[in-house]
Amino acid sequence: MITDERTASFIESLSGPNTPFLEQLEQRAIADGIPVIRPSTQGVLKYILASSCPERILEIGTAVGFSAIFMATYGSKNLHIDTIENYEKRIGPAGQNIKEAGMEDRIDLIEGDAQMQIERLADEGKVYDMIFMDAAKAQYISYLPVCKRLLKCGGILVADNVLFDGDIVQSRFAVRRRDRTIHSRMREFLRAVSEDEDMVTTILPVGDGMTLSVVRCVENEQ
DSSP: OOSOHHHHHHHHHTSOOOOHHHHHHHHHHHHTTOOOOOHHHHHHHHHHHHHHOOSEEEEEOOTTSHHHHHHHHHSOTTOEEEEEEOOHHHHHHHHHHHHHTTOTTTEEEEESOHHHHHHHHHHTTOOEEEEEEOSOGGGHHHHHHHHHHHEEEEEEEEEESOSGGGGGGSOGGGSOGGGHHHHHHHHHHHHHHHHOTTEEEEEEOSTTOEEEEEEOOOOOOO
8 A cells, every 4th residue: 555544545435336246346356365456546547538538448467357347337338448368267257257247349358478469469550549557567667668569649558556565665675585576677667657758657656556658649740
């Protein structure tokens, strides 16, 4: 938790509940120890979906399908989502959840390694209005160049869990040895999106931290 718990709980109390299906899916996932996007993160996504009205979203990291179903529920009627998952044990439940939500015509579940799949999509010329990155944190920096190819002018890259439970501000030697690679690669990602002249990025200290990066629209020189 980046903000103090009392403040976060108060802010979350101002938001109404999700649909019954999403509420039940979230409770099952939490009971099974499967992480889903936090309420504060959900609020930011709702805002983006309402203000930008994306019609094509790529999600990297499906888990049990909660966030994909969430975005399809609160996005525009024309919204279509491609979501990528590599963990075999989650692919079946995710597909079943998408089916039970009645979202099979709006959500395509892509199985396989995320890096390979996003490169394939880019090579096929796919273009998205928004990309939601919620997968292995150490890989965010590797995904970034391909994500830029996949986003249209004005497209939004949203990356979740970027502040590493607040440990991102610590020296790499202050975090557990097993977490040092993730720590250093996430710092590299944050520097990359913040300094990228092709994008405008803000870092939000909500949930476990989010980055919102918008691809600049550059007019062709006359």
